Amino acid sequence: MPELPEVETVRRGLEPHLVGGRITRARTTRPDYVRHDATPRALLQGAEIASVTRLGKQLAIHASDGRVVCLHLGMSGQVLVQPRAQRVKLPTHAHVVWTVGGDAADGVRVVLRDPRRFGGVWTLTDEAALERHWAPLGPDALTCRAKVLTEALSGSRASIKARLLDQGVVAGIGNIYADEALFRARVHPLRPAGALGGAEYTALAGAIRSVLRAAIRRGGSTLRDFVHPDGSAGGFRARHAVYGRAGESCRRCGNPLVSGTIAQRTTVWCSTCQGVT
DNA sequence: CGGTACGCCTGAAGGC
DNA sequence: TGCCTTCAGGCGTACC
Numbered sequence A: 001m002p003e004l005p006e007v008e009t010v011r012r013g014l015e016p017h018l019v020g021g022r023i024t025r026a027r028t029t030r031p032d033y034v035r036h037d038a039t040p041r042a043l044l045q046g047a048e049i050a051s052v053t054r055l056g057k058q059l060a061i062h063a064s065d066g067r068v069v070c071l072h073l074g075m076s077g078q079v080l081v082q083p084r085a086q087r088v089k090l091p092t093h094a095h096v097v098w099t100v101g102g103d104a105a106d107g108v109r110v111v112l113r114d115p116r117r118f119g120g121v122w123t124l125t126d127e128a129a130l131e132r133h134w135a136p137l138g139p140d141a142l143t144c145r146a147k148v149l150t151e152a153l154s155g156s157r158a159s160i161k162a163r164l165l166d167q168g169v170v171a172g173i174g175n176i177y178a179d180e181a182l183f184r185a186r187v188h189p190l191r192p193a194g195a196l197g198g199a200e201y202t203a204l205a206g207a208i209r210s211v212l213r214a215a216i217r218r219g220g221s222t223l224r225d226f227v228h229p230d231g232s233a234g235g236f237r238a239r240h241a242v243y244g245r246a247g248e249s250c251r252r253c254g255n256p257l258v259s260g261t262i263a264q265r266t267t268v269w270c271s272t273c274q275g276v277t
Numbered sequence B: 001c002g003g004t005a006c007g008c009c010t011g012a013a014g015g016c
Numbered sequence C: 001t002g003c004c005t006t007c008a009g010g011c012g013t014a015c016c
Helices: A004-018 A127-134 A146-153 A160-165 A175-185 A198-217
Strands: A021-028 A049-055 A058-063 A068-072 A078-083 A094-102 A108-113 A120-124 A258-262 A265-269
Touching: A004 A049, A004 A058, A004 A078, A004 A108, A004 A198, A021 A049, A058 A127, A068 A127, A120 A127, A146 A160, A146 A198, A160 A175, A160 A265, A175 A198, A175 A265
Parallel strands: none
Antiparallel strands: A021 A094, A049 A058, A058 A068, A068 A120, A078 A108, A094 A108, A258 A265
C-alpha cells in the first residue's frame, strides 16, 4: 500500500534522524528479507549517512563511503523511528533495526517492520549498483510529463489503469493513486492506453502530479498499515475522490461511483465523469 | 503483446 | 465468544 506519497512521507520523516548521523549498529532478524548481503556491515553498520533519497516507491539510504541500502516497503512495510531506550519494546515483524549515533544522535533507532513481507531490502556496494537496481523503473511520477506518457504508451492496447501500475512507465503509482489520477483527469480506467488524445495525456500527467503532491501535503493515505515514522497516520484518505468509495456519490456529479476489477485490482470510477471506454 | 492466474504473507473485518 | 472465509495488494512468474 505505500505508494509514492507514503514513501516520500517516510523519507521526510527519516531524513532528520539519519543524515549526518552514524549507524552504530545494524541488524536483521530475518536474513532472507535482505537481498545480496545481510551482514551488519552491508546494512551500513559503522557508516555515516549522507542522504536519504527516493525513486517511485523505493527508498535509498546513502552512506558517505558510497554504500547504499535500498528499501522497498511492499504493501505492509513501515519504517519507525523509536527512542533508543531499552524499555521500548520492538514491534512484531521488525526485520531490520538500525541504531543511530553520531552527530544526529538523538537517541533513536530505525525499525523496518513488514508483517506481510512483500517488501525487501537490497544492500548495494555503490551508487552504480543502485543505478542498475533502479534501471527498470520509469521516471519518478512526481515529475510525470505528458511526453513521458505519450512515448511510453503509444501503441499500447492495454488499459490505461494497467499501464499506470507498471513501474517501468512511471514509478510510484499504485492502486489508490492510479484511480485518483484517472478520476481527476476524467479518463476511464479501461481506455486503451495508446488511444488517449494529446489533451488527455496532458491532463493525466497533470492529474498524477497534482494528486501526488496533494497526498504528500497531507502525509499520505492511511488505510490499515501505513504510518509515519513517528507512528501517526496519513490524512489523505478523507480526500479520496474514488478509492474506497464504491457506491458512494461522485464528488463532482453526484452519481454513484462504480467498481470492478481491472488489471487484477479493485478499481473505482465515475461512469459519468470518466466517460466511455 | 496482453490478459489472467497464482504465490508470497498476515491481519483486519465480516458472517454465522 | 470464536471460528472460518474473504480481502487487501506489489511484484515476479507461468501460461494461454
